[in-house]
Ligand SMILES: [Zn+2]
């Protein structure tokens with residue numbers, strides 16, 4: 220095995236920092252800034268960029284991406300019917316993002332990708348808010364789901380050598396046929412008339428029927444064109460290009476950078492205004508607007524928590540993701556209330572071992588997805604993803620992990636979001 224190519228493949232990885240130089244650098248920076256009391260874990264920030272080449276976001280190149288279609292790591296054993304639907308409205312969930320985050324030192328996690336899906340309905344997310352506390356009473360319904368998939372270096376789907384990224388990389392096999400409406404989920408159901416188009420659900424079949432399949436269906440019956448089977452060639456179908464059918468969000472590549480590379484906002488005046496001054500400049504909000512945001516938080520603890528949250532993200536306001544897989548790492552909570560205690564975090568459903576914090580998704584992502592900033596639109600303060608500490612193995616390819624969503628109190632001004 221060529222150790223150099225193994226290293227190249229590893230360079231795709233997001234993993235806790237092991238580079239001593241970097242750690243020294245962070246400590247120095249902390250000493251200089253002298254603004255943080257807590258010891259800081261080394262956090263990696265995710266930013267979205269328009270894909271330079273959408274072909275670089277396919278499964279066999281192990282991408283981290285947001286929106287568009289999921290690049291399934293295991294392209295055959297996709298999540299089953301019952302785990303891909305919103306627990307409230309029953310619609311298929313929409314792909315939010317995936318992070319390639321392999322773990323060193325274990326053969327089974329040579330490749331490892333985490334996927335987040337959610338229902339785009341804010342009404343469902345509000346119901347989800349109550350359910351996320353109730354895991355002890357059985358498996359609660361959720362509108363946000365996280366899957367973990369991992370593969371050994373030697374596996375049936377991909378070469379054990381790192382991709383060359385020169386356009387010649389190919390997966391070793393095609394995946395299962397996908398739904399021709401959403402392109403997201405396995406197309407397990409065939410159109411009853413033409414028996415050529417595939418769907419993940421009756422809902423998507425109905426939507427495709429209404430939007431044109433009604434007239435195309437009989438033409439497909441007459442033609443001898445093959446079944447619309449799009450395992451990995453799913454991108455050929457134009458129906459979900461650019462989210463035209465509203466079953467996908469716009470597609471982005473996720474680029475990772477070290478938080479330590481970003482400057483802290485220096486505030487003039489006393490330390491209590493650090494958070495707010497950063498937002499005034501970054502979000503172009505007036506002091507009154509800010510005051511009204513602050514007023515919505517009843518508890519002082521929430522005000523303090525939000526100011527600290529804003530201060531942290533002001534270092535890089537465009538961040539959509541914060542990643543730190545480290546037993547001692549903690550998420551950055553916008554609010555003090557509505558956080559889970561240890562008892563509220565379930566054990567791993569597979570090995571029964573503990574879960575640990577791995578990453579959190581910031582509301583900025585909604586801005587890039589073009590989600591409106593009004594009271595009925597999807598919104599959250601943060602989505603915290605916890606995964607099995609052992610990253611355990613099981614016969615199930617897509618293992619469900621745990622998401623905790625913190626939303627803001629009902630408000631007309633959304634704190635923490637860039638505005639259009
Ligand atoms: Zn729903």
Ligand SMILES: [Zn+2]
Nearest residue numbers: 398401419423
């Ligand atoms: Zn579908």
Ligand SMILES: [Zn+2]
Nearest residue numbers: 410412413436
């Ligand atoms: Zn048909």
Ligand SMILES: [Zn+2]
Nearest residue numbers: 567570607611
């Ligand atoms: Zn486990």
